[in-house]
Amino acid sequence: MAGQARESGAPGDAVGVDKIRDLLFGNQMQDYDRRFSKLEERVLQRFKDVESEAKRNLEMYESNAKKQVDSLATQLRNEKDARAEGDKEIDRNLREQNQALEKQVRALSDQVSELERDVADRINRNDHLLREEIKQRIESVQMLIEKVFSDLSNVKTDRNLLAGLFVEVAKCLNQDPVGSKTNSERGWKVS
Numbered sequence: 001m002a003g004q005a006r007e008s009g010a011p012g013d014a015v016g017v018d019k020i021r022d023l024l025f026g027n028q029m030q031d032y033d034r035r036f037s038k039l040e041e042r043v044l045q046r047f048k049d050v051e052s053e054a055k056r057n058l059e060m061y062e063s064n065a066k067k068q069v070d071s072l073a074t075q076l077r078n079e080k081d082a083r084a085e086g087d088k089e090i091d092r093n094l095r096e097q098n099q100a101l102e103k104q105v106r107a108l109s110d111q112v113s114e115l116e117r118d119v120a121d122r123i124n125r126n127d128h129l130l131r132e133e134i135k136q137r138i139e140s141v142q143m144l145i146e147k148v149f150s151d152l153s154n155v156k157t158d159r160n161l162l163a164g165l166f167v168e169v170a171k172c173l174n175q176d177p178v179g180s181k182t183n184s185e186r187g188w189k190v191s
Contacts (some may be wrong), residue, residue, distance in 0.1 A: 022029075
């Protein structure tokens with residue numbers, strides 16, 4: 001029975017203990033409950049504020065990161081375009097310089113060809129003039145040699161005359177009545 005009284009009194013006892021507790025600590029507990037509720041609300045509100053601030057900061061960070069990435073991508077595209085344009089400009093300059101050099105080489109080649117023709121013409125003219133001059137000098141030398149031979153022949157003829165004259169003189173001397181000496185005695189030779 002005592003066990004039954006306890007069993008039957010147990011729920012009643014629990015309600016009684018709650019009532020006693022309520023009477024003793026009721027106002028304080030309600031005050032604690034209110035404080036805990038307010039604290040919980042403030043913590044939840046602060047958590048929501050922190051969460052929204054973190055979300056805002058994260059969004060700002062993402063936005064800034066995206067802007068920076070976009071800016072870097074734009075800079076890279078601009079640099080790539082500038083380099084491509086620079087490469088095109090360099091290619092254009094190289095082609096122009098190559099064409100200018102080719103023109104200069106052709107012009108120099110034409111000048112060299114013209115100089116070769118001019119030199120060949122000069123050599124031919126000088127060769128012709130030199131041949132003509134040599135021919136004239138040969139003719140002049142031949143004429144001089146002929147004149148010298150002619151002069152020598154004339155001189156020889158004069159020698160013949162002179163020799164004949166000497167012979168005549170010798171004959172006359174051989175017939176000289178003045179002295180009794182002959183030509184051979186005098187030392188003259190008569191041929």
